[in-house]
Amino acid sequence: MIALQTRDLCKNFIVKRKSAGLSGSFKSLLRPEWEEKLAVRDINLTVEAGEMVAFLGPNGAGKSTTIKMLTGILHPTSGEAKVLGYTPWLERTKLAYKIGAVFGQKSQLWYHLPPIDSFDLISRIYELKRNDYLTRREDLIERFELGPYLHTPVRKLSLGERMRCEIAASFLHRPRLLFLDEPTIGLDVVVKQRIRELIRELNRNDGTTVFLTSHDAGDMEELCNRAVVIHHGGILLDTPVERLRREVMNRKTLTLTLPEGNAVFDLPQVAGMEIASVEGRRVKLTVDLKTTGIETVLSALIGRLRFDDVTVEDPPMEEIIKYIYGMQRGIAP
């Protein structure tokens, strides 16, 4: 079953043209000139129910504009879209009952209220049956481990605690399709991991379709089976994440913080592991996953030297996207 489909979806904004300098500012104030700015161009996309799709692109590529059209917030300039059978900008209210949206940078919870009150308000907005709502709420509180935060005003929660409440809130009305815009932005590794597990679990249990934008390659790798990359408003690549994992995400960066006195020359030699930089006690290593596994590197390091801290990072999204441009020039997807 198709959850989402677009045909030649386009959005242009009309923006004021401004010449440089103070005189330019005056001129545009007195005699404004307008121009069309292309934000989204000819997006053709089909997402099947239950799919988890990463919608990626550099800043200004058109991701938010596309999501705003798909959730009915913006009217397109031209083209068509059906989301769960509805035309979003014409049937926004009906669609709202069936979809959820989480924006990492904006809260949908009432800032001065504790999450439990926001949950109650949301249940009324979505006209949920009281018993169904209470059962669902209990289940989400347990799964998201929200007990300790339920009665604390949202403004007093940490970002990670708030995000868990945000995602739980977006699942209260059992949406069939969830839009997640940067759901793990600013979170530490442990909370990121927990949030990803919960999204995966809800997709598995309820068959919820997930449409995600993120600058964190880990979100894409751990949650999605398909990646759609856009640039300058148009689709550049639509490919299984497995392929990106194989071809692009085959390097990780490992950062060690050594205790005072430990020297870099104590590092063991491991094939595929190289020193990228040394700054004081912090040593950055790159690991080529085609040659060696991260566990092998870690056990070699643990066996050889002491360290105070270690982090493992994916390549930055910008690097992945840069590689994809190259791929477009060379290899067909």
Ligand SMILES: Nc1ncnc2c1ncn2[C@@H]1O[C@H](COP(=O)(O)OP(=O)(O)OP(=O)(O)O)[C@@H](O)[C@H]1O
């Ligand atoms: N309301 C608006 N008026 C004029 N131009 C806009 C408006 N909203 C977005 N744009 C422009 O449309 C283009 C696409 O913006 P959009 O916010 O969709 O990008 P994005 O991929 O979500 O970027 P980011 O990752 O930085 O959030 C940008 O050039 C942006 O400046």
